[in-house]
Amino acid sequence: MFEYCTDPQELEGLTWLSCYLTTGVHFLFYWAFGKVLLLLAIAAPSALAFGFLGAMAARSLIAPLRWFGKAYISVVRGVPDVAFFLFFVIALDQFFEWTRHQVKCPDWDQPIRQGNDFLVCPAAKLPLNTAPEWQHETYGFLLAVLTFAIVFGAFAANVIFGAMKAVPRAQMETAEAYGMTRRQSFWRVMVPQMWVYALPGLSNTWMVLIKATPLLFLLGIEDIVYWARELGERRTARFSDYPHEDWRMWYFLALLIFYLGFTLLSETVLRRLQLRLSRGQATAAGEAQRKTAK
Template sequence: MFEFCVEPDTLGRIQWLSCYLTTGKHMNFYWSFLTVLVLLAITAPTALLFGFGGASAARSAFAPLRWFGKAYIAIVRGVPDIAFFLFFVIALDQLFEYIRHRIKCPDWEEPIRQGNDFIVCAAAKLPLGNAPQWVHETYGFFLAVLTFAIVFGAFAANVLYGAMQAVPRAQLETAEAYGMSRRQVFRRILVPQMWLYALPGLSNLWMILIKATPLLFLLGVEDIVYWARELGGSINERFTDYPHGDWRIWYFLGLLVFYLAFTRVSEIAFDRLTMRLTHGQATIGGEAMRKAAT
């Protein structure tokens, strides 16, 4: 990046470090922080949407839908996260390719499953073999986001289901007494009231989601953990102009600071959101606010 970086061997320590920290690989390392933030920004609302659907299904009066909602919550929560992450990435990829295969290659006569191999026609591959690299990376990131959303959506569904159950039944019965339909009670009374009960659980789930982002490394996405390991390991002068010893402790220390700072900012945001939602509510938190004000 700097003009004086042409001859690294002649540089002083500060200049050498400034050149080292602005190499192309380090730019990828810095960009990977944005990858993590984008993952969280997309996954959190998507998982919340999955969770709301799962919680609503678990409360449904229609038995098959209720069984589906409760099964979704129980199965995903009962399996280790890493197993689901590795399973869903493969399963979703094959599902998408199978659907495309049926649409684009209806005359295909060979079996798709051939032993341990999953074989579809070339037109059904995702992404296509001649697609540029950014398409492959975007598709991998999309599968990772969808997998995160499905897994953490089950945990969110459990939290929201409990929050819906915590809303005082008397409020729902009062709304029904005023002539509201079941849907109106759900939309106007239950859903607005449940968020305050759900917020502590959702805040914990958000923290867990933050801590789970290094699993991107296992899903083939070049995230901050991948680059910290690659850049921090011992590098010989045969392979780079900036050789160094094992610096992984410093790179992972940087990740530690990043995650702790991000967690602290999240705690402050959730505290303020809790205060905002508690204001005026007929709950223990709302009563505490009223007593503090007087």
């Protein structure tokens, strides 16, 4: 990166470190932090959407839809979540390939599960065997995002379902007294008011989501954990311009600091958001704000 980095053997101290930390592989490591943030940026809204749909389904008037919603909410309970991650990432992949197989190769006569193999016709492979490397990586990443969205969607659904029930009954009755239909009172009265009740639970979910991001490693993504392990390994002068001892401990210390900082930052932001959302609400926090404002 820097001009003085042409001959690392000559360097010492901070200049050596500045060169070491700006090698090409280190930029892959930094890019992996971007991947974590990207995962959060996509997975959090989609989990929220899944959660909202799940909660709507759970309070639906149509029985099968309600059962589905309730089952979805309670499916994450009682079982270690890591198992869900490992399960969904294979199951989703097989589901997509199986669906494409049914559409693209209707006259394929061999069974898909042959002993220990899962075989679909070549045209149904996802991504195709001929696809470039980046498509494989993107597909893997999207599968991971979808897995996160499904698992955390169930958790968000639980929170939102509770929040919808927490909206004061009198508010809904007033809406009915004004002659609003069920749909109108849902969208105009319940949904705007439920967020303040949902926020503590959703903040908790967000914190848990942050702390779940290293599990990307288990889903086969080259994430920060992967690179911390790779880069920290002992290098000898024969194989590397920058020989060093086993530094994995320091790399993981850096990850610990990253996550701690991220958690603290989120806590501050969420506390402000809670204050903002409590404004004008019929809750203790809203009442306290009203009194101080006077």
